[in-house]
Amino acid sequence: MTLTEEQRMIQDMARRFAESEVQPLAKEMDERQEFSMDLFRKMAGVGFTGLVIPAEYGGTGTDTVCYSIVVEELSRVCGSTGLTIAAHNSLGSAPIVVAGTEEQKRAYLPGLASGETAGCFGLTEPNAGSDASGTETVAVLKGDTYILNGTKIYVTNGGFARCMVATAVTDPGKGVHGISAFIIENTFAGFSVGSLEKKLGVRGSSTAEIVFEDCEVPRKNLLGREGDGFKLFMKTLDGGRISIGAMALGLAQGAMDASVRFAKERHQFGKPIAEFQAIQEKIANMATGIHAARLMVYDASRLKDANEPFTKESAMCKLFASEMAMGVTRDAIQVHGGYGYTTDYPVERFYRDAKLCEIGEGTSEIQRLVIARHSLKE
Ligand code: CAA
DSSP states (O other): OOOOHHHHHHHHHHHHHIIIIIHHHHHHHHHHTOOOHHHHHHHHHTTGGGTTSOGGGTSOOOOHHHHHHHHHHHHHHOHHHHHHHHIIIIIIIHHHHHHOOHHHHHHHHHHHHHTSSOEEEEOOBTTBSSOGGGOOOEEEEETTEEEEEEEEEEEETTTTOSEEEEEEESOGGGGGGGEEEEEEETTSTTEEEEEEOOOSSOTTSOEEEEEEEEEEEEGGGEESSTTOHHHHHHHHHHHHHHHHHHHHHHHHHHHHHHHHHHHHHOEETTEEGGGSHHHHHHHHHHHHHHHHHHHHHHHHHHHHHTTOOOHHHHHHHHHHHHHHHHHHHHHHHHHHGGGGGSTTSTHHHHHHHHHHHTTTTSOHHHHHHHHHHHHHHO
């Protein structure tokens, strides 16, 4: 797919950055199960923390295609880093861009754009996963302060983010129309970081539980109108799902690159294994799946940029790219044989990281539900 000159430049820059700054840390972050704040600052320095934020608030104001390309290139070497930047931008920052008042935008976006403040998103709860309408966190207005009680789980960047957007029920009788969104700082009284998850993959990214215990959120931090929180979060996930598609795409590309390299170097039966049809078939399937996913991710990004409906296309690109990445990373381990099963090669990490893409920001089952509902309505 033809990219504009600006998109090509960002692709080149992101690729060089990923190879020089991220790749050397990826294995260690995975092993230590810890994200590097130094890397976060470096990414801020090249504008990756302000990708979805307009220039007037200190962001780079790039389009969604460029944003997807950056997530893809980071994920090509490290899924954890791709996910961290995706959660900061499309989950932690975008809702404020979309629904914030001018005062909220001026208060929060410059810090998010500069990376001084990392962002995160709280929707999932112990009893509200795929059924996001089952939110149990409550917010009760007392004077000029909302008092929040409840727990959010699986919050990407939750361990270090200073700014969170989260949902809570303000009107219990109204179902999804009684759910509101808030901007919550980690210094507000009653906010605390609970347990940090130990995970199968994306181990270098922070996944935390966030607890609100009589958490005091100023009324001016209500994001959008009371009762509009569920829809705002659904819209946010429409954008976020494109970036998970981009992450899956990057992981698959990284696994394929490693497989091509290995297949040319590894000799068995007196020749490079790349000369065997069994290996060539795997490489051909990888290349085809990756190409299709890239077209879908960029197409969903373009629809978003054109302000056209993209809910179905975003669900489709996430679903397809995630399942494709699982197949490609599995085959990449197979191409590497015994070497692929060890941590000496990156493909086992890509495989573990890819699994997150079939679950985070809506499982594949939820993507199919969204796609089917839209298709049946058309
Ligand atoms: N954009 C705008 N509005 C939307 C919308 C969208 N994409 N999707 C739904 N809505 C609106 C509907 O129009 C409807 O509005 P009205 O009542 O005014 O008609 C309202 O929201 C309710 O919609 P549904 O009846 O479709 O709601 P539902 O209860 O059937 O749920 C769902 C729909 C698609 C299953 C939704 O619950 C969902 O996406 N679930 C998955 C949640 C998810 O992805 N969670 C992962 C979060 S990531 C995280 O927590 C942590 C992290 O850091 C990664």
